[in-house]
Amino acid sequence: QxxxxxxxxxxxxxxxxxxxxxxxxxxxxxxxxxxxxxxxxxxxxxxxxxxxxxxxxxxxxxxxxxxxxxxxxxxxxxxxxxxxxxxxxxxxxxxxxxxxxxxxxxxxxxxxxxxxxxxxxxxxxxxxxxxxxxxxxxxxxxxxxxxxxxxxxxxxxxxxxxxxxxxxxxxxxxxxxxxxxxxLKPLPEKPYHYTQIKTVRVHIDYHVEIEKHYYSVPYQWVKKQLRAHITNQ
Missing domain, CATH: 3.30.420.10 (Ribonuclease H-like superfamily/Ribonuclease H)
Known part of the structure; x- marks a missing residue:
């Protein structure tokens, strides 16, 4: 090649x-x-x-x-x-x-x-x-x-x-x-920070569970699947 x-x-x-x-x-x-x-x-x-x-x-x-x-x-x-x-x-x-x-x-x-x-x-x-x-x-x-x-x-x-x-x-x-x-293309100005992305489903109480923690989202998203971005920043 x-x-x-x-x-x-x-x-x-x-x-x-x-x-x-x-x-x-x-x-x-x-x-x-x-x-x-x-x-x-x-x-x-x-x-x-x-x-x-x-x-x-x-x-x-x-x-x-x-x-x-x-x-x-x-x-x-x-x-x-x-x-x-x-x-x-x-x-x-x-x-x-x-x-x-x-x-x-x-x-x-x-x-x-x-x-x-x-x-x-x-x-x-x-x-x-x-x-x-x-x-x-x-x-x-x-x-x-x-x-x-x-x-x-x-x-x-x-x-x-x-x-x-x-x-x-x-x-x-x-x-x-x-x-x-x-x-080579130039590096981004800021260093990369690890971001985990996972699919979550909105519960009927309009909360999503991420690593045993619960976060509220707009009620219109009940029962929908969302993508959560998880970072330590």
């Missing part, structure tokens, strides 16, 4: 996980590794989160855009539940919260079509490289916090992006500066 500068960002998760150990109880917890790859330059972003759930998924995108210093025209995710509510080869339904993120950054989201591996080949290759270049080096280390793990991932990511690729005789960072950097 031919990729224009600043056009496509491919996103996915690595299959293997990394382990975080509680310093007091020595209990362990797994961390997922999010990977994003720009189509033109192969410039790569990676970070660890505790899950692939909606908030982690969405906020990984926001941190990725900040890392890139701009926003691509398209984001190409896989059809995981945090991205797509209803998979479809031609018109998939995006999760409302994910769709709100896309509107905030003015980026189009086009999930890879089911059973079309070429649609996400950049992501799959990027995941393999992160697994071999970063995760393999960290597997035998002990991490006591997610922040500590991400600090080490960032160090190795910088080395990986600056390593010369034999196929191109240039590094990912050099290609990024040449092809993608100037083509």
């Amino acid at each position: 031919h990729h224009k500068g600043g056009e496509k960002l491919f996103v996915d998760y690595c299959g293997p996980t990394l382990t975080i150990t509680c310093p007091t109880t020595q209990e362990t917890r797994t961390a997922q590794v999010f990977v994003a790859v720009l189509g033109a330059s192969n410039y790569t972003y990676a970070e660890a989160t505790y899950s692939q759930q909606l908030e982690d998924w969405v906020m990984s995108h926001a941190r990725c855009f900040a890392f890139l210093g701009g926003v691509p025209e398209l984001v190409i995710p896989d059809n995981l539940k945090s991205a797509v509510s209803k998979p479809c080869r031609y018109e998939p339904d995006l999760n409302p919260t994910y769709h709100q993120l896309a509107e905030y950054y003015n980026v189009a989201v086009i999930p890879a079509r089911p059973y079309k591996p070429k649609d996400k080949s950049k992501a799959e290759v990027g995941v393999q490289i992160v697994e071999r270049w970063i995760m393999a080096r960290l597997r035998n280390q002990t991490f006591y916090s997610l922040a500590h793990l991400n600090q080490e991932i960032a160090k190795l990511l910088d080395v990986m992006n600056n390593k010369v690729m034999k196929q191109y005789q240039q590094s990912r960072k050099q290609l990024f500066d040449m092809l993608d950097k100037s083509a």
Whole structure:
């Protein structure tokens, strides 16, 4: 496939996980590794989160855009539940919260079509490289916090992006500066704050229930379905 500068960002998760150990109880917890790859330059972003759930998924995108210093025209995710509510080869339904993120950054989201591996080949290759270049080096280390793990991932990511690729005789960072950097759209003026969107039904007493709290709405909306926007701001 031919990729224009600043056009496509491919996103996915690595299959293997990394382990975080509680310093007091020595209990362990797994961390997922999010990977994003720009189509033109192969410039790569990676970070660890505790899950692939909606908030982690969405906020990984926001941190990725900040890392890139701009926003691509398209984001190409896989059809995981945090991205797509209803998979479809031609018109998939995006999760409302994910769709709100896309509107905030003015980026189009086009999930890879089911059973079309070429649609996400950049992501799959990027995941393999992160697994071999970063995760393999960290597997035998002990991490006591997610922040500590991400600090080490960032160090190795910088080395990986600056390593010369034999196929191109240039590094990912050099290609990024040449092809993608100037083509990315500018970031919004204000940082993104996570906003969960869920469908609620208005009770007969014209209240809606959100996380065991009740809020009144105009009585004309009784028995209707509404979309609630939930944020900590």
